[in-house]
Amino acid sequence: MLKRGRRRQRRNRKRGTPFKDRLIVAGRKALGVLSPVVVLVLILGGVWTVYGELLRTPYLEIKKIKVDGLRLVSKEALVEKILAEGEKNILAFDVKKATLLVEEEPFVKSASIRRILPDTLEVVVEERVPVAIVRLDGLYLVDESGEPFKRYSVKDGISLPIITGLEELDESGLRDAISGVLGFLHMVALSGELTPDSLSEVHVDRVKGYTLVTRNEGVKILIGREDFEKKFVRLARFLEARGGDMTGIKYINLNDYRGVVVGLDTPEASKEGGMG
Template sequence: MKIRANRRSREPFGRRLRGFVARRYKFVIAAVSLSFLVYGGVEAYDALTTSPRLAVQTIEVTGHGRVSKEEAVELSGIREGENILTINVSEAADNIRGNPWVGDVRVKRTGFASVAIEIKERTPTALIRLDGLYVMDVEGTVFKRAAVEDALYGELPVITGFTETRLKDDPYGLTVRTLELIRILKNRRGFNIGDVSEISVDGALGLSVYTVAEGVRIDVGVEKFGEKLDALEKVLHARGGSFRGIEAVDINNGRGVIVKFTTNTA
């Protein structure tokens, strides 16, 4: 016996029409509601970004030294009275980094009407002679040409023997060695960084320092700086701490301290 498939009954036209109208009505209502929401959002945003209650009243700057507060604020582009929601803090930070003394900076909103600028300045550790005198920080970054207003002449040792190419490639790691020597000298009592006027870098001989007093050359090599300087200290102690009459000192020979005295031609 053949079984006939059930035929799907067709809804009456009136019911189908009412369903169509209902669906269209819901769509129109949703579209209108969305338009009101968008319009309301735009209006609310405009109200917030023009509200006098959100105008910047305080700009706090911390960590500044060589970079003045006024300069940091000027570079940031942030102005008192400006709406705090319209400030681009990333752009403001990038602008402040335009000052070479700024190693890092963070700009953030700290309230409805206040902004904080947190600066981390570079710490100069030496002057370095390339095509002129430049300033090097404790990380080994050469970040600016030295200027009289920096007040670093005579305050920091001068590194010589580098070229821009050698400083960039540095296959022997002499930059790192130089920074290590400076760090050790800074932390020493007795003969220390204040007694050094120049650090000479040589790819074959290593590092040599020149003293402020008497201009004595001291060959220190590229390693075991602390031990070598301790040995030098003993010799200086025996001489009352004086370099007088000494032309050069070699503490990079593996045998101790070798002193070369000046020749009296008088």
Template structure:
């Protein structure tokens, strides 16, 4: 019987550690060779496709598909909130087993950006088998009534019809029509931009925010008229200097106090003066 000394025990441990390191190196080396082979095959395929060598590219393509190398196995979508991932993937219209090489990124970008809520889209390949889609969505700030109701964003882009039964709580632009936009699109666009400008000025003041806007009526001759949500006031503001006129209106409200609840309309369109109306009487 051979006695195991601490020295022999330590030697045995070192030998086992060396064996483990050798096995680990072999596995790592094998994995590296596999990754290198895949990468090399993908590069060769790309070069052949790029240089338009059809016979060789077809052969390499078949090999890639058979081995499942370079084919799209996953689509990752980022930045979507209103738009479902399934809708974006459907819009991409990718064929089963499609190679990443074969994806026309520009064409697919245009397809994704045609979705109502998508403002911008960026597509990129993530080798070996992933397609990344990053989108920026439009944020509705108001509704425009064009016989049917549509969302409009801060850029004035009318981008989606509101579905029946859909719950919304946004100011409504009225006064425009489809016929008007078709006949004189520049004028319609200018009025819509003024409405958005007024809405932005309104949202700068917390006091206005508490009152709320139910409707902004757009009229090229008489200007913009706000119908408030809380007191149902009618507020005429003309076509310019909205911030100044709103400040004058706020001063009048402060002066009137509770008496303002009896007012039905304020006419601030003249600039520095504010004409108020109690029912049918003007003061």
């Protein structure tokens, strides 16, 4: 009974309050709810206005592009790709889009770009390192992972051994085959007698194995498919006996168990030496 009486009293008080006063109270309550929203709208509007001004100010225009990590790619070509993004203001500049444009360059393995306010872009590039050329439907540069990544051009200014004999392989087996050749070239370099730079060709035959061709003399060195370390020792002894000179030699066959078989680039018969 007491509760009902109190509720009745409150209703009577409200009814007794003038409409104008009740309207003012209701308005204050509404403003109490809306005021944070209004403030937020005003703040966002102010921020947007300031941001628009920042996008138009010459102070934040890109004026410098620093590039690190270049050896094969020209800075001018890379900067041209970065500017192809099209935005001059550093705040509006699309870093992700520009990075993808830079990574379209075949010699670029990966790239990162960051803004340095007020007007500088810093670009760090990791290049692919070509270690050989492979002959497929054309000549292609090969990186350290065994991946052909760019069609070779004399404009590249790169002199590397050409891997031949893999033209018939499908894509699934090609990379493994190239990696095997690169491992073999590493062994050649470790032998100390030849370097990849001194070779013009590495031919791969499924049956006969590896054949090397020297760049300067054009001498074929038949290595085969196994016992590489022993054969490199034979080659070292043979070249030491000749003072490293391969002039007049057509081929050197290291596959004969008796020793090194040498074919001379003359009408004379092949010469066999017991250099085993």
